[in-house]
Amino acid sequence: MQPNITSASGEIRAPQVSIPKTPQASPQKPPFACDRTDTLFAVLAFAFGYFYIWSFEKTMTSPLIALITVGYAAFVLTYLYLRGRRPGAESWFWLAVLFSLGLPVTLWSLAPTLQIFLLHGVALYWTLSAAGVLYGGKTGNWLPFDCLSALLVVPAANFPAAFRALLDKRGGGKTRRQVGMVLLGVCIAVPLLALVLPLLASADQMFAEGIRKTGTWFLNNCGDVLLRLILAVPVGAWVYAACYGAARGVHTEPYDRATVRRMAQKAHLVPALASVTALMLVCVAYALFIALQGGYLFSGFSGRLPATFSHAAYARQGFFELCRIGVINVCLLLVTHLFSRAEDEKNRALRLGSVALSALSLLLCATAMSKMGLYIAAYGLTVKRVVATVFLVWLALVFLSAIAYQCKRFGIVRFAAISGAILVCLLCVLPVERLIASYNAAHTFSSAIGFLFT
Structure with a gap:
């Protein structure tokens, strides 16, 4: 037993005992x-x-x-x-x-x-x-x-x-x-x-x-x-x-x-003002494009085909245009919300920009669906046209959920995955080819009857 140590001021201190440190064992892999x-x-x-x-x-x-x-x-x-x-x-x-x-x-x-x-x-x-x-x-x-x-x-x-x-x-x-x-x-x-x-x-x-x-x-x-x-x-x-x-x-x-x-x-490196500015400029560009190409874009709603296009070219161009624009818009929304310094729910301008971009994307989606409808009305259904239409429906659901997300937070990725899975299951479960054949037969019969009475 070590004696107590008296300091210069008269205080009695207990001796300090050094405790040897035991080496810590490295974490081992759990047994099989x-x-x-x-x-x-x-x-x-x-x-x-x-x-x-x-x-x-x-x-x-x-x-x-x-x-x-x-x-x-x-x-x-x-x-x-x-x-x-x-x-x-x-x-x-x-x-x-x-x-x-x-x-x-x-x-x-x-x-x-x-x-x-x-x-x-x-x-x-x-x-x-x-x-x-x-x-x-x-x-x-x-x-x-x-x-x-x-x-x-x-x-x-x-x-x-x-x-x-x-x-x-x-x-x-x-x-x-x-x-x-x-x-x-x-x-x-x-x-x-x-x-x-x-x-x-x-x-x-x-x-x-x-x-x-x-x-x-x-x-x-x-x-x-x-x-x-x-x-x-x-x-x-x-x-x-x-x-x-x-x-x-x-x-x-x-x-x-x-x-x-x-x-x-x-990764939140982009200032909020820069994110909002980028979204607004893209929205303005889409608005100008829609205003200048209104006759081309919206002719499908009235059942009219532009003079320089066939039904097939009109539908294909509209579909692939939308696919490219849809991918770009989804990536822009993701990048804006992932890298912006502002929190989504606290930045009203960022939310409005996201709503505007999603709404314009929905409008372009509607024009693509009208072109596909015009194509189907003229030549009937095929497997590729059905799959393209289902994809347009899913893309519209994604942009609708993006708008709803700005009003109330929910699992948007979960919604996109589950809705896409349901649509794919419907394509797999339903006898699509038989339904296509039935529709085309009815479409041909109705066209023939209409031709006889015109």
């Missing part, structure tokens, strides 16, 4: 979690991968696509429930979108390649939504980050999980040893069968014929089966990685939301 359920589902994932590869050797509109969609949904839901995850309300909407893309493709499809591509993306996004690991818990302003996580980050980061679940002793007890014993048994049995089977075949003609047919089939199909087995490995591992990562929350938050928010705050 696995049980028998994981091992079973890893095996099922590889079996699903084989069936997936085999089915895509058929036509893309094969009924097997619907079976794959239902099988994947059942696989994910079963695994999530066994892991204690309960899908939220929004995940059932995305499951309905998944079924709308995957089930009707066996009956009809406007664009099979695009529909299959969307089917894969929605399947992975729905997996994260069902597990409740989306940023914010639902579709929102973090949608680009969620899509990147669902399509790439989570499956890639958890890619070894399926192999570890098969070989990990905790996952299947003595799985590694059992797999080795099975392989050893196969190696022992192959040379024995090579000796025994010819002797059995020489003793019985029917058995010999069966062996011959089996050998012929194996030689004819060995290459295809081997190729499917090879391709099924990465497919099954990718499927299991997405489910495992979503259910256990592993690598589901690769981005630090606080860091992203700080970066967004630092």
